[in-house]
Amino acid sequence: MGTTPTQHDLDGLLPSEFLVEASGVPAIAYVRAGSPGSPTIVGLPGGGHLARVFYGHPGSRAEDFLDYWLEKSGFGLIALSYPSDHRVFRRRLPDLTVTDWGNAAAAITAEIIKTRGLRGPTVPIGWSMAGRAFRAFNVAARSADLDMPGFIALAAFPPMPGMVRVDPKGEPFTVEGFWRTGCDDAGLSARNESFLRDINWGETELIDAAAYAEYYIVNTPIRLRGEPNQRAGLERNSLLDTIADLGTFAYPDYPFTGVIAPTRISDARHALTDQATWGFLNSQKLFSEYSAANSMPALDGAWSQLRELALQLPTRLCRYVEGAHFFFVGRDGAAQTALHIEDLCKQLEDLQVTMARLLAP
Template identity: 80%
Template sequence: MLKTFSVEPRTGVRRALHAAKKRNEIMNTSSKQHEPDALLPSEFLTEACGVPAIAYFRAGLPGSPIIVGLPGGGHLARVFYGHPGSSAEDFLDRWLEGHGLGLIALSYPSDHRAFRRRLPNLTVTDWGNAAAATIAEIIRTRGLHGPIVPVGWSMAGRHCRAFNIAARRLGLEIPGFIAVSATPPLPCMVRAKPEGERFTPEGFWKTGNDDAGLSVRNKSFLYDINWRGTEIIDAASYAAYYIVNTPIRLRGEPNQRRGLERNSLVDTISDLGTFSYIEYPFTGVIAPTRTSDARHALTDQATWGFLNSQKLFCEYSAANPMSAPGAWDQLRNLAVQLPSHLCRYVEGGHFFFIGREGAAQTASHIADLCKKLEDLQVTIAQLLRQ
């Protein structure tokens, strides 16, 4: 059962935002993250499977796909819809609306001040189950109809299989997943630090602000957001409205704790379901181009293309023998074409989808890939039926 809570934002938020524009007040802004009034007017708290989330909802055209926005490590789902005082045209939500697509954006439980309970050991499976149950309940209570298409950015690519399994178990129509500069559920793709990751006293992966303001990592992210020369999110607003510390197991990498209980490679593979290819969704890819995000720019098409090929083979293996004339040749051609057929590029780095031009292009690609994924399901069903 989904629980919904309301938290009324204080009138001081606007004053805090104005003050946050002064760089020398970044730390004061960050400290306010411990106040109880954490939600924006457009957000609400939900809970499913014992796991809370911050949710944002905007309806689309009846029957059109509903996009599920899943954020990456260290960030709230506001990366999809913005913060008070920002320009709506700099974020995906405005442009998705232009394509008739609805949006449900979910922020996983973190150390953000909205969450009364702390879940630093939340697993990928836990979050996949909770996110799918949350989406199912929002769809039911609001009388929505149409397929759902998860759009996972960065770390959220790790969650595609877990979400897909849970969503299908709940009867949701999910033609596929869209990876936005996202890492698939394949561990050891991210370089491990010899000294291990940093953790907060509560046990969260320290991806948020450090004691000196914005960390080096987040400063580089901020540069990536604003690279076009226009300041889309200033440093203080980024610190106040977007950054959180993250449950470490959502990252999908083993052995990241020093002096604490460690998650093994076997545990990680089991949680991610790395080799359960039949349980993956078909995935559309939107990748960056800049050297600042070189791994995604160089490997996303091939990496996700590999998983799509494995998924296609599993579907073929599980089906009855093909009897339609030429079906085998069509299936082979489809396998060859899939990596490029389901991949798009947008100029930019890890945050290419933030900023008017990047957001508009990304939304257009999402709308196109939704159609491609739906058509792919029909094509495969036709080729593999008796």
């Protein structure tokens, strides 16, 4: 794994970042080790954004970003930006699939954990579109023997198509074939203007328009969006192809997932549905684990406890933070999100212990 970038390539990186590669898929990586034995969080960004949404840009206030608060809790952070049209990437991969990215991100994470001698569990957090890759990442992570009790979704879409509005006329694309989620010739798009208002709501300006354009937004491989029929002539992009790429119905391959959702009406889908949507998938995962045990729980009362656990999961693994799609940016939101991450990491670890006890032969 690895690349040897030229100085021209390095011009697009922050001093804390470096290029990595696995399975032919490059990524921008940021790594900060935590306290020995503490969890290492793996930050995966959403559509049109670099993973800097988790750790900030030059001149920003550290306390406005998750990394600052995760470090206070002793947690490490590996933040990975998927290949986009950012100038640091020498090769363009506009047709990158969710499976490609999930496999590469897991392999990169495993290599960083190994080479840096990091100890403790690994817990990926995925924001927005990154939730599409949870199943693929989980499968690849198991093959790499990562110690991973589960995932945490930050206003994230699961690997289920049909949850994002698809424009009948298709999405806008760059000449290189990327989904146009970055700047256009006129500057910030209406989409990004809306995101910037979301970032800066109720606060002093956290990220100004110039910094947002320079350090955060990029054009995105369209298949990572996890929706079919995004562009006329795009091969392998039917509904069936998308379902196969996402692994939508491969419930045994899903991780148990903690949820942190927003509250504001401007992100109504996540505010209203995340608890139920991820709760459904967690219950399917629980049933898959039960089925794989190949027998009724043997302990007295274990069946009743398993049923009670199934009823509890949607609320036990869900937390809310005041805000909208960028609720985790800004001092208060970042601090609260970090506390919820710490709590959900414990919940996911406890859940693994409980499941092993209840399903013991």
